[in-house]
Amino acid sequence: MAKKIMIDCDVGVDDALALILAFHSPELKVEAVTGVNGNVPIEMVFTNIQKVLSLIKPKKKPLIAKGADRPLMGQPLYAHSVHGKSGLGEATIEMEEGQEWWKSFAGSADQLITRFAYQFPGELTLIAIGPLTNLALAILRDPKGFKKLKEIVIMGGAVRANGNVTPFAEFNIFSDPLAAKMVLKSGLPMTLVPLDVTHQVCLTPSLIEERIMPMNNPFSEFTIDAIGYDVQSRRFRRETDFIYLHDPLAVGVVIKQDLVKKERLSLDIETEEGDHFGQILKTEGTPNIEVCLEVDSKGFLDLFLTKLG
Ligand code: BDR
Numbered sequence: 001m002a003k004k005i006m007i008d009c010d011v012g013v014d015d016a017l018a019l020i021l022a023f024h025s026p027e028l029k030v031e032a033v034t035g036v037n038g039n040v041p042i043e044m045v046f047t048n049i050q051k052v053l054s055l056i057k058p059k060k061k062p063l064i065a066k067g068a069d070r071p072l073m074g075q076p077l078y079a080h081s082v083h084g085k086s087g088l089g090e091a092t093i094e095m096e097e098g099q100e101w102w103k104s105f106a107g108s109a110d111q112l113i114t115r116f117a118y119q120f121p122g123e124l125t126l127i128a129i130g131p132l133t134n135l136a137l138a139i140l141r142d143p144k145g146f147k148k149l150k151e152i153v154i155m156g157g158a159v160r161a162n163g164n165v166t167p168f169a170e171f172n173i174f175s176d177p178l179a180a181k182m183v184l185k186s187g188l189p190m191t192l193v194p195l196d197v198t199h200q201v202c203l204t205p206s207l208i209e210e211r212i213m214p215m216n217n218p219f220s221e222f223t224i225d226a227i228g229y230d231v232q233s234r235r236f237r238r239e240t241d242f243i244y245l246h247d248p249l250a251v252g253v254v255i256k257q258d259l260v261k262k263e264r265l266s267l268d269i270e271t272e273e274g275d276h277f278g279q280i281l282k283t284e285g286t287p288n289i290e291v292c293l294e295v296d297s298k299g300f301l302d303l304f305l306t307k308l309g
């Protein structure tokens, strides 16, 4: 039976690819997509969710809801340098007037998380691929309700690997460390998909030229535009040689558990200002999370490319 999921995201190029992967996977039933401030401001995130759904045209329209416009504490940090001005790189998606591929929830993202936790007790997997602010707000709103989720799968953090915002911290956790700390303490079954594994899954020029370009479908075209691949130079927007598939891997792990090897660890988050702000800390005590530390990169890329095609 398909797993019921909801996705909390900050679309974002790799968030968009994660949504495509999720909606193209009959193993999953995507009930809702919520947006959070992150890679780009929340209004853009919300528009991007609608745009990506207009590209996907899901058979069953998910509920969508807008979430936090800032972290619990401090100022928002955006990643336009990675995700472009709009958050979708150089891709443009025209939305047909009057045609909506979603159902709008009359409330905030954290209200929708709580509502669904009660509606599907013990059944719903929440995949969080942005800063964890909406999850923390749901915990603050109704901690008992939040515990009715089945599990959370989080793309974030750097456990043994280096960070990508600072030498120690990864973007999603660094953007709202206090929220991440609250989520870690929630007591729910949790899986972390950190940079340790997402840095092992990337799109390279040969994968794009040999596997994606020949697909010649709206999704392959979107991918190439979003990541800004230039055939002449064989490089990407931002002058890089490859693109990481951080968020799609978090969805991949839910589709196919054996893509990764996990370790149960006891983790906390550094919330004190300073060099280590937003760092994942290993602590003594009862393990509170399963951490993906090894990945079958080829297995995941095959899965991703198959669903894209
Ligand atoms: C994470 O940060 C964001 O820029 C990506 O969308 C991903 O969720 C990787 O550190």
Ligand code: CA
Pocket (backbone or CB within 6 Å): 009, 010, 011, 012, 014, 015, 038, 039, 129, 130, 247
């Ligand atoms: Ca993201």
